[in-house]
Amino acid sequence: MTNVSDLLAANLHEVFGNRDAAARRAAIQRVYSEDVTFTDPEGTVRGRAAIEKKASDLLEGAPDDFVFVEDGERYVGTDIGALAWAFGPVGAPVVRGIDVVTVNGATITSVRTFFAEAAD
Numbered sequence: 001m002t003n004v005s006d007l008l009a010a011n012l013h014e015v016f017g018n019r020d021a022a023a024r025r026a027a028i029q030r031v032y033s034e035d036v037t038f039t040d041p042e043g044t045v046r047g048r049a050a051i052e053k054k055a056s057d058l059l060e061g062a063p064d065d066f067v068f069v070e071d072g073e074r075y076v077g078t079d080i081g082a083l084a085w086a087f088g089p090v091g092a093p094v095v096r097g098i099d100v101v102t103v104n105g106a107t108i109t110s111v112r113t114f115f116a117e118a119a120d
Contacts (some may be wrong), residue, residue, distance in 0.1 A: 004105040005074050006079040007031060011099060011108060012085055016055045017068035028052055031117045033107040040113040051111075071096055079103050 014027035027046050037046050038054060045054065071093075072084040082100045086093035096116040101108045 002078070003077040004101070004103050006119075007071075007108050008074050008076070008081045008083040008099065009099060011101060011111060012068050012070065012083060015051065016058065018055070019059050021056065024055060025052060028055075031108055033104065033109045036108055037110045038113070039111070041115060053074055062087075063089075069093070 007052070010031045015024055015031060018027065028051055029058060032048055032051055034048060035046060036048060036051060037044055038051055040054075046050075060111040066088050066096040067090060068085050069089050069090070070083060071086040080102050082098055084096065084098045086096045088094035098114050098116075100112045100114070102110040
């Protein structure tokens with residue numbers, strides 16, 4: 001997996017959307033650089049272990065019927081990409097956002113996650 005589009009999909013589906021802890025850990029080793037940074041509204045963390053904790057905490061705190069789905073097209077450049085997503089029960093997401101990743105070679109070096117503002 002060396003292209004930005006594949007890495008965007010892996011970040012969403014194989015890591016943050018994967019409830020199988022062993023498979024998720026294997027994906028993390030393959031998808032992210034050792035010193036990857038992850039930034040969301042809660043702050044910035046660094047490293048693969050921090051990504052594992054973020055994904056694990058998120059999935060453990062969510063109901064079993066919550067899933068991540070792609071919420072639009074993937075946007076890719078040679079070393080950067082963006083993917084909108086939705087999270088919640090199929091067809092009734094409770095949160096939407098977008099991930100912007102930076103890639104160096106065959107791994108993600110940074111992830112920035114933004115959440116959609118709630119409608120008034």
